Amino acid sequence: MAPPQFCERPALTTIRDVARLAEVSTATVSRVFASDPAVRPATASRVREAAKQLGYVPNTLARSLRQQTSTSWALIIADIENPFLTQVTRGVEDVAQSAGYSLVLCNTDEQPEKEAAYLNSAEQYRVSGVLITPTSATSPVDQLLARGLPVITMDRPLRPDLAVDTVLIDSRRAARSAVDRMIAHGRRQIACITGPRRVFTASERVLGYRESLLEAGLPIDEQLIHYAAFNEQGGRQAADELLGRPGVAPVEAILVANSMMAVGVLQVLRERGLRPSVDVEIVVFDDAPWTGLLTPAISVIHQPAYELGQVAGKLLLDRLRTPGQPARTVMLTATLPADDDSPPRDDALTTALLG
Amino acid sequence: MAPPQFCERPALTTIRDVARLAEVSTATVSRVFASDPAVRPATASRVREAAKQLGYVPNTLARSLRQQTSTSWALIIADIENPFLTQVTRGVEDVAQSAGYSLVLCNTDEQPEKEAAYLNSAEQYRVSGVLITPTSATSPVDQLLARGLPVITMDRPLRPDLAVDTVLIDSRRAARSAVDRMIAHGRRQIACITGPRRVFTASERVLGYRESLLEAGLPIDEQLIHYAAFNEQGGRQAADELLGRPGVAPVEAILVANSMMAVGVLQVLRERGLRPSVDVEIVVFDDAPWTGLLTPAISVIHQPAYELGQVAGKLLLDRLRTPGQPARTVMLTATLPADDDSPPRDDALTTALLG
DNA sequence: CCGATCTATGTCATCGTTTACATTGCCCTT
DNA sequence: AAGGGCAATGTAAACGATGACATAGATCGG
Numbered sequence: 001m002a003p004p005q006f007c008e009r010p011a012l013t014t015i016r017d018v019a020r021l022a023e024v025s026t027a028t029v030s031r032v033f034a035s036d037p038a039v040r041p042a043t044a045s046r047v048r049e050a051a052k053q054l055g056y057v058p059n060t061l062a063r064s065l066r067q068q069t070s071t072s073w074a075l076i077i078a079d080i081e082n083p084f085l086t087q088v089t090r091g092v093e094d095v096a097q098s099a100g101y102s103l104v105l106c107n108t109d110e111q112p113e114k115e116a117a118y119l120n121s122a123e124q125y126r127v128s129g130v131l132i133t134p135t136s137a138t139s140p141v142d143q144l145l146a147r148g149l150p151v152i153t154m155d156r157p158l159r160p161d162l163a164v165d166t167v168l169i170d171s172r173r174a175a176r177s178a179v180d181r182m183i184a185h186g187r188r189q190i191a192c193i194t195g196p197r198r199v200f201t202a203s204e205r206v207l208g209y210r211e212s213l214l215e216a217g218l219p220i221d222e223q224l225i226h227y228a229a230f231n232e233q234g235g236r237q238a239a240d241e242l243l244g245r246p247g248v249a250p251v252e253a254i255l256v257a258n259s260m261m262a263v264g265v266l267q268v269l270r271e272r273g274l275r276p277s278v279d280v281e282i283v284v285f286d287d288a289p290w291t292g293l294l295t296p297a298i299s300v301i302h303q304p305a306y307e308l309g310q311v312a313g314k315l316l317l318d319r320l321r322t323p324g325q326p327a328r329t330v331m332l333t334a335t336l337p338a339d340d341d342s343p344p345r346d347d348a349l350t351t352a353l354l355g
Numbered sequence: 356m357a358p359p360q361f362c363e364r365p366a367l368t369t370i371r372d373v374a375r376l377a378e379v380s381t382a383t384v385s386r387v388f389a390s391d392p393a394v395r396p397a398t399a400s401r402v403r404e405a406a407k408q409l410g411y412v413p414n415t416l417a418r419s420l421r422q423q424t425s426t427s428w429a430l431i432i433a434d435i436e437n438p439f440l441t442q443v444t445r446g447v448e449d450v451a452q453s454a455g456y457s458l459v460l461c462n463t464d465e466q467p468e469k470e471a472a473y474l475n476s477a478e479q480y481r482v483s484g485v486l487i488t489p490t491s492a493t494s495p496v497d498q499l500l501a502r503g504l505p506v507i508t509m510d511r512p513l514r515p516d517l518a519v520d521t522v523l524i525d526s527r528r529a530a531r532s533a534v535d536r537m538i539a540h541g542r543r544q545i546a547c548i549t550g551p552r553r554v555f556t557a558s559e560r561v562l563g564y565r566e567s568l569l570e571a572g573l574p575i576d577e578q579l580i581h582y583a584a585f586n587e588q589g590g591r592q593a594a595d596e597l598l599g600r601p602g603v604a605p606v607e608a609i610l611v612a613n614s615m616m617a618v619g620v621l622q623v624l625r626e627r628g629l630r631p632s633v634d635v636e637i638v639v640f641d642d643a644p645w646t647g648l649l650t651p652a653i654s655v656i657h658q659p660a661y662e663l664g665q666v667a668g669k670l671l672l673d674r675l676r677t678p679g680q681p682a683r684t685v686m687l688t689a690t691l692p693a694d695d696d697s698p699p700r701d702d703a704l705t706t707a708l709l710g
Numbered sequence: 711c712c713g714a715t716c717t718a719t720g721t722c723a724t725c726g727t728t729t730a731c732a733t734t735g736c737c738c739t740t
Numbered sequence: 741a742a743g744g745g746c747a748a749t750g751t752a753a754a755c756g757a758t759g760a761c762a763t764a765g766a767t768c769g770g
Contacts, residue, residue: 012502014756025720030758040718055498060479061425062756065416065725072459072480080448081441090435093462097469102476104427105460107448114452121457124415125427143410147367232644263644270648289587289618290645293625369726380750385728395748417726420755 013054022050033058064126072102073316074122076115076132078199079230080107082260084286084305085133088154091309092131099317101128110135110196110230119144129316134158136198150319154312156200157329165315166329167308171201171285174301174334175208178255178283181299181336183216187253187281190218193238193265194257195230202227205257205285224251228261235264243272253281259288259300266294283336303334368409377405388413419481427457428671429477431470431487433554434585435462437615439641439660440488443509446664447486454672456483465490465551465585474499484671489513491553505674509667511555512684520670521684522663526556526640529656529689530563533610533638536654536691538571542608542636545573548593548620549612550585557582560612560640579606583616590619598627608636614643614655621649638691658689 019026024047031039032047039047050056064070075092077085089105096103104127106118112135119140122130129150132139137159141151151164158164175192182190192209195202206225213220226242228234235256242251256262262284269276276282277296284291287300311330319325374381379402386394387402394402405411419425430447432440444460451458459482461473467490474495477485484505487494492514496506506519513519530547537545547564550557561580568575581597583589590611597606611617617639624631631637632651639646642655666685674680 012756015758016756026757027721027759028719031719034758038718043718055501057475057478059420059481059756061416061420061481062725063758065414065420065727066756066758068725070416075460080445081438083436083438086436086441089460090462093435093460102480103460105430105444105448105458107445120412123412125457126414126416146410260644263648266648270650288645289615290643290648293618293621293645294648295625367726370728371726381727382729382751383749386749389728393748398748414726417755418728420725420757421727421729423755 012059013056014059015056017054018047018051018056021054022047070126070128071100072104072125072127074104074106074118074125074127074130074132076106076108076118076122076130078108078110078133078135080105082230082258083288084258084303087305088133088309088312091306091311092313093309095310095313095317099313108135110199112136112139116140123147123149129320131312131316137200148323150316150323152312152316152319154308163327165312165319165327167312167315167332168329169201169303169308169332169334171301171303171334172204172208172211174285174303174336175205175255176212177208177336178299178301179209179212180216182253182255182281182283183212183218185253185281188218189221189224189249189251190253190255191224191226191242191251192255192257193226193228193235193242193261194255195227195234195261197227199230202230202257205255209255223248230258231260232264232267235261236268237264239265239268243268243274251280253283256282256284259284259286259291262286262288262291262298266298285334299336301334301336304332308332367414368411369414370411372409373402373406373411376409377402425481425483426455427459427480427482429459429461429473429480429482429485429487431461431463431473431477431485433463433465433488433490435460437585437613438643439613439658442660443488443664443667446661446666447668448664450665450668450672454668463490465554467491467494471495478502478504484675486667486671492555503678505671505678507667507671507674509663518682520667520674520682522667522670522687523684524556524658524663524687524689526656526658526689527559527563527566529640529658529691530560530610531567532563532691533654533656534564534567535571537608537610537636537638538567538573540608540636543573544576544579544604544606545608545610546579546581546597546606547610547612548581548583548590548597548616549610550582550589550616552582554585557585557612560610564610578603585613586615587619587622590616591623592619594620594623598623598629606635608638611637611639614639614641614646617641617643617646617653621653640689654691656689656691659687663687 015026015029019029024043028039028043029047032044073096075089077089079085093103108115108118115135123144130144131152131154133155134153139158144151145162153164153166157166157168179190192206194205197203210220226238228238254265256265266276269280274280276294276298283299283301285301285303287302291298291300370381370384374384379398383394383398384402387399428451430444432444434440448458463470463473470490478499485499486507486509488510489508494513499506500517508519508521512521512523534545547561549560552558565575581593583593609620611620621631624635629635631649631653637653639653640656640658642657646653646655
């Protein structure tokens with residue numbers, strides 16, 4: 001008597017097995033699972049009973065193959081460890097889940113090659129939609145679009161000639177307000193530490209920075225603008241270069257393009273004995289919860305990350321329902337809380353879109 | 356002449372179209388894509404040429420259906436916004452990607468119902484393996500196992516009678532060391548703020564806390580142990596209750612079970628004018644990078660999250676290669692850096708397993 | 711009581727691959 | 741020159757579900 005071979009994979013039960021046990025045809029079983037009202041209740045319950053008894057689980061692969069549509073989306077993000085993007089992910093996930101879709105998660109690490117591979121893989125998996133934070137405006141989504149596969153781009157736009165739905169956050173304006181405020185505070189040597197040049201949001205924040213200085217009639221010192229990796233290490237490196245320059249006027253304020261970089265920047269300040277907010281005013285994109293713990297607290301720009309994900313998910317749902325419609329762009333607003341620490345005001349545009 | 360209907364989904368090209376164009380049979384095309392050496396190089400390149408010309412992308416669904424195996428894993432985690440778990444995710448993702456698997460990401464929000472739904476969905480999608488941080492020890496994975504579908508449980512064990520590979524972090528020991536140290540520092544009113552009772556790691560950390568006090572011959576005050584949600588809100592609530600009790604000896608130290616809770620706890624301290632490290636010693640599980648920014652810096656327990664994910668992925672790969680083998684449990688070590696701020700020492704066990 | 715109508719269910723081709731098996735040449739050996 | 745062996749490719753039956761169409765039985769009006 002052989003011991004029970006637990007790991008010998010048993011043949012999975014199929015719709016045919018259920019049909020046999022319930023003494024009906026496979027078509028009837030299929031109809032029962034599709035809740036077709038034409039099936040007599042007695043038959044239906046017999047089928048259900050049989051299915052339960054056999055532990056039948058429908059094969060989504062077979063169904064998708066036959067129906068020529070799948071119920072999963074590919075979510076391609078640049079960095080799974082970036083809290084901003086995890087919040088986006090959660091927003092997408094909630095919408096997907098409540099509409100019955102699954103999410104295939106892909107992490108590109110800001111590498112165009114990984115991105116291209118994942119786009120290809122999304123196509124192979126025949127997902128019914130793709131949501132992406134592209135590594136650059138020229139991400140190879142053309143082929144997907146040519147096949148009519150809906151693409152939603154999040155946080156960063158694609159080439160304007162591509163017909164893709166887009167959800168953005170107006171970070172240029174937020175950057176400008178932040179620098180406006182630094183100037184109002186009397187700061188003059190204002191620096192900007194941002195992400196890789198290729199990344200839209202990184203450049204956009206520099207643009208806002210420039211606009212503010214320009215408008216105030218202040219000179220723009222290219223030495224004060226640093227492009228670095230969108231992480232702690234990048235922030236550290238940029239801050240080190242920025243603060244280590246001998247014989248120049250000391251930096252009085254820094255606009256930092258995301259919360260991961262901010263950690264690195266703040267570490268460097270600390271190592272150099274500079275007090276954030278006091279010696280160097282700091283404004284950071286992303287309202288990481290820990291920023292409030294510093295004394296005095298540093299300023300943050302609130303980005304509606306969860307809403308971004310939600311809106312993206314809803315745009316995709318919408319496009320799946322009514323395919324032919326023209327591409328839409330939704331712009332959400334980043335908010336810089338007022339100086340007096342009042343909470344960020346509710347934004348009319350955002351709430352309207354989240355309906 | 357009708358305008359080009361961009362969104363009219365064109366019929367996807369299949370292996371048959373490629374075969375026709377290359378003037379071979381579908382079998383040959385299939386063989387070319389499987390790099391079968393039996394195909395004559397001339398034929399192979401003709402096929403490849405045809406495929407490229409038609410923009411052919413293989414249909415993974417059909418392939419999986421036919422081959423009765425898929426190349427995706429389900430990754431079911433409790434909270435996508437928990438940095439510990441995102442690091443785990445990245446560890447899994449890296450292993451999966453380099454072995455050619457895709458990840459279907461599922462976020463349970465610590466809700467057993469969502470977890471059950473996702474387990475079911477994993478079965479429907481015929482993933483070839485499941486990695487999970489279960490919401491409780493009784494998560495319904497039985498059916499998956501009965502089908503021979505490999506399950507790897509991460510960070511939290513399942514019922515010991517289930518034959519699943521397990522990767523854990525010895526957080527009980529780490530908790531004990533942390534409390535040992537608080538005691539050595541002369542603290543006596545030591546509290547513990549942890550996650551939901553049902554969650555293994557939450558209870559485990561309390562156990563370590565108890566062991567330390569017991570061993571030191573100190574009394575255990577149940578009022579000092581708080582179970583709360585594993586997030587900022589939970590930490591805030593627990594700390595409020597803990598520090599708001601009138602007429603009792605003030606709390607001198609708190610062991611906090613994760614970094615998200617720590618934010619809430621530290622906010623409450625701040626609101627109450629208590630200085631972390633000085634008035635109340637704080638030790639936190641998870642080495643969130645921002646913890647080093649506080650002055651004086653609070654202590655953290657380093658959990659090898661990325662390695663946890665990596666090991667889990669490797670265990671799954673291993674099991675897929677050689678199915679019958681008995682279930683294994685790997686225990687990783689959490690480390691509490693020495694008082695003098697020296698970096699966490701390299702752990703022999705961990706490095707051996709990561710080989 | 712017959713045909714029309716309707717209801718409940720069955721038949722079977724199909725989705726796009728893979729792969730066991732069959733087939734076709736060709737070369738080589740004796 | 742016949743036949744064995746091999747290399748390269750073709751044929752066709754799966755995989756598991758769906759749904760257009762067919763069919764059998766019940767119901768009903770005249």
